[in-house]
Amino acid sequence: MRIVMAETNDEKKAxxxxxxRDNLRRRKAQSRExxxxxxxxxxxxxxxxxxxxxx
Numbered sequence: 001m002r003i004v005m006a007e008t009n010d011e012k013k014a015x016x017x018x019x020x021r022d023n024l025r026r027r028k029a030q031s032r033e034x035x036x037x038x039x040x041x042x043x044x045x046x047x048x049x050x051x052x053x054x055x
Contacts, residue, residue, distance in 0.1 A: 007015075027048060 030048070
């Protein structure tokens with residue numbers, strides 16, 4: 001018996017594309033915070049997560 005994957009390639013591509021867009025928005029926001037000293041928030045953004053290459 002063959003197990004059918006619950007997620008098609010198109011669904012996976014769409015999910016990964018959305019994750020990339022979300023990550024880009026988050027990184028841009030962190031960059032703006034770090035470059036905007038009048039907000040008093042400089043340096044308070046957490047570093048971006050490090051991707052684990054061992055999958």
